[in-house]
Amino acid sequence: MHDTCPFNPFVERIRIQEKIDAGEKTSALLSSLGDCKRKTPPLARTIIISTLKNQKKPVPEAFIEGIPKAELHIHIEGSLEPELMFEFARRNGLRLPFTSVDEVREAYEFADLQSFLQLYYQGVRVLVNERDFYDLTCAYLKKARSQNIRYSEMFFDPQAHTGRGIAFDTVIGGIHHAMLDAKQRLGISSKLVMCFLRDLSEESAIATLQQALPFKDWIVAVGLDSSEVGHPPEKFTKVFDKAREEGFLTVAHAGEEGPPEYVWQALDRLKVSRIDHGVRCIEDPDLTARLAADGIPLTVCPLSNVKLRVFESVEQHNLKQLLDHGLCVTINSDDPAYFGGYLTENFLAVQKALRLDRHDIYCLVRNSFQAAFLSPDEKQTFLDELDNYISQNQDK
Template structure:
């Protein structure tokens, strides 16, 4: 079996995907029509042609503008079910999904509609498609700390539908310690904690140090610059930290490197616990899990053994009971032994 076929058949997890980042252009038009909204594009092709970005801020401008069509509970249901159906079709059997409630709350959308639509789709997809999922509330770090706390407070009545909190959006001037109280409150309510440490940002290594040694987060999203610090690599390995790496958008270190460094390859070679995810596939060429892994085989010189390690890391890093994780790893092992 060649590696492409091996990837397509392999049971997988995805632990770094933004639900709003799976909002395909076709669905934007459908939701806009349902909600009586006009979009400034003639058709799907014109909308997709507008997805031009060169850095994180330019990407985020497109990303946040696109989610305005999400207005009501059925919109969040349709968005979530469409992603889960796509993921299940690629043998993703478990996923942990981010969502950005602050962006919806500030447009007057109720938290009950946001979480309610997502949760209803999660349950329906598990019953119909066999894909298990959990939900992570992300704080939008370039909005105010007060706004993030308001979102957390609004979500806590629905904490049974959440597994953790995260931290995303523009890292510049918004270090993780800005959300110290939010993380502590989430933990007090039994939620796990992660944070984006985006690639080649200002103070990235300091932010990595903060989440590793000060805030002691449970997981790190992206985090590729850690390979530039042997000290931080050692700390991450000692703590057994898992990294959710998204090579489609954050695949290389460039800002301080004479020759670009492939992040996945460098992190694997450093002995770090790497997982791979799609991030925001609707804005990144509609490349979902299979596509990302297939491209990574060539880009990062991945072997069959690397792919197995990455898949196993995905299950072992999941915020699930140990017995559930072991069952998923056993399913992976059975596939590997039979392939």
């Protein structure tokens, strides 16, 4: 007995495409594959992609809200909502320079990245003990699950806390235990990326890496964030080399406010697996071609880019241009409490402003799972869930 599908998949692709062109529904075509759908997933995916490309239906908000998502660029400290800020300040006996939640939100008007960072670092001062970091992380993961985020890779900035006397194990302990509880109670998977603050010295970054080594199993990668201009990636070559020697994956913020040269440095000097932001790569055709050819993912944050004046409006964002150049673009929220939107709000904003179709949305979500620091089997599980969602909702 042969464990194979009783048809030639190449011939079947032609037959399927003819049916797609004739307007047959996606769900019916997938059902016709039966067990062979599981044995030849590329064929099932061909049906989905071909149908999406041919479809001209509008994209309802419910389609975006319900689609299973991954988020790869979220700063956990940047999910500190004003209500939590006041709660943490109260229980830790701290005074804030604001009298109300509304006053805090009114302060969220930024001229650039630096003006945001000033408020960001002011906010993190209310994070004092392990419970604070636990509650902060739980709040984000609960919000993420409500938006059907199935997997998240969260950044954290230990130097923003150890520099004011908070122990490293206090920071990571609260975050890690919240991640474990969210997995058990909410079914959301997550991993942690430790970022070095680029406006501090490489020596400080190396000391932070040493502090992280006892918790190596809790951290999947190291990254580079904070004030970009004037702090090129090559400044941190040694610490990134050491991190890779210890088994960490690497990512870096580059090409947000900084020039395309910073992206080149992140690729060639830091040898990163992903570029966080990277939107200015489009200014350098050779760099754009390199990113496309090597399949280097970009974790793009549209609402953040507008809030920090990288683009004047979502309509002017170059996300669609990046996609059209064949780049592996993903959508993310960055610091959602400060920028007025979590992941779903970012998807809704770019879909409306850039007139993205269902195929665009599918590709962006699929890119996120493909770019995640997951095993092939873990990725396939999430991709199957995505494809099942598309097949069940394609005709609505």
